[in-house]
Amino acid sequence: MGSSSATNLWVLLGLGLAGILMMSKRLKKAVKEDFGAFVERLQLLPPPQPAPPKAPHPLTGLSFAVSDVFEIEGSVTTFGNIDWAKTHEPSSQTSPVVSALVQGGATCIGKTVVDEMAYSIHGENKRYDTPTNPAAPDRVPGGASSGAAVAVAANLADFSLGIDTDGGIRVPAACCGVLGFRPSHGAVSHTGIIPVSSSSDTAGWFAKDPNVLRRVGHVLLQIPFAVLRNPRNVIIADDCFELTKTPIDRTAQVVIKSVEKLFGRQILKHEIIGDYIYSKVPSLRAMYTKTSNGEVKSSSLRLLANAMQKIKRLEFQLNHQEWISSVKPTMNPVISVQVQEKLELTEQETECLYAIKNELRAAMNSLLKDDGLLVLPTIANPPPKLNSKEIMSEDYTIGTYSLLSLASMSGCCQVTIPLGLYEKCPVSVSFVARHGGDRFLLDTVQAMYATLKEQADIAIAPKSSTKVVSEETSADIAKEKGNEAFKAKQWQKAVGFYTEAIKLNGNNATYYSNRAAAYLELGSFIQAEADCSKAINFDKKNVKAYLRRGTAREMLGYYKEAIDDFNYALVLEPTNKRASLSANRLKKLFGS
Structure with a gap:
């Protein structure tokens, strides 16, 4: 009897443990269903469709998610930081960007995770958990708009909104293998969005379908009708591709073959973009000392990245120093150093930093004109592994920011285009168009996307030769x-x-x-x-x-x-x- 009771007890315990394990698996699955992309689920419904013969709303049938830096009435905007969420009231209004998309026929389904205070480009947020990268689950999703990119990559939303200061749209798009569009600075309203660095912040968006990317652009940019223009000048930034570990036949060569097939080889050019910048931006030369002729190509991009980070830090402190000083929030130590330690700059140095931005915009507009594209890698290396030391390495940080600084500092528009996988990690290239060339860039992506995908597939396909x-x-x-x-x-x-x-x-x-x-x-x-x-x-x-x-x-x-x-x-x-x-x-x- 005692032996039988003991046996029954072990059976019951075994069943109990099995039940607990099954429940934990179910809970884990439930948590992972949205890949950790969302901070809050909500629903903003579009207005009724207009009666025929009027055309339906341009975004009818599409769903979208919003990075948690955009205000939505009745909801607290967390800015990726728990202390921020605790010390701020629910928003009294909805960002005009979000409202425009809802009025355009799209349904907003929730708010997504951002890097802490939208400051980093890695996507790892210890306070709200790091969203899982659907394209490479053991790799970072990229930031600042990590959850927004994940929501699109996981097919949870047709498109999503994010913020790009120094790569917040472009990096997660590259890491998660989706399209990411950073519009020209000032082209989309920034009202109702928490600022990071006002002179570089842009409200951008992600999509998997180039047609959706373009439709969203037409609503947000309020683009008038214009005849589709083909590019007449496609410039390959050779020195930028030298910074990457991905073989050139998987990136630049895919673009070159696509351009040849669609528009002819005669419009292709090659440029050492670092040399070009150094020659055209005198304030960059004035602020930083040239060490030797041999370093111009690499160092000028690095110097530009350095200038970009100084402006970001300076403007972030101007925007949020009062709150940081009064609340003393708990933050990631690396971000804390950046946002709390005062940046000491002379008035002349500050003026020089902003002069670099103006001169770079003029230089890029002169290079690209109305119908030119600059082709460069989006990020220098494959997405780093989660919790890896590579994220903090100078080589990774400077290499990545060197590529991102061109659009951030010039205010030009840039799109990230996925080109499949290489060694199980997403591969992408970026197209940059002049400031104000947003429609041309969106039209070009739409026109080239199928051919780019075709050439990328050819490059991936295993062949004996x-x-x-x-x-x-x-x-x-x-x-x-x-x-x-x-x-x-x-x-x-x-x-x-x-x-x-x-x-x-x-x-x-x-x-x-x-x-x-x-x-x-x-x-x-x-x-x-x-x-x-x-x-x-x-x-x-x-x-x-x-x-x-x-x-x-x-x-x-x-x-x-x-x-x-x-x-x-x-x-x-x-x-x-x-x-x-x-x-x-x-x-x-x-x-x-």
């Missing part, structure tokens, strides 16, 4: 970079790029011939002759290689051989004036 194709493609990109450097009279840099192309594809006559041209400019005649000979071995009809070898041999004193090269070039191209003049000149001096 994938490695060969990849190396040939990369070699051609390196050659194009060499051509750009050559045009800019950066001979040594051109040699470097052509050498990279040769390493990737050593059977291409053009690469050797082009490197020879750069060697000639540097006065390296022996190397130029050797490269031309290799080019001729691969292509017996390469006229440029004969001309360049003839020039190298003339400079080395091999006059007879030089005459032979010029004569052979004339056999291939009888009307070639350069070959004719060079051959006749040498024959007069040294005989045939």
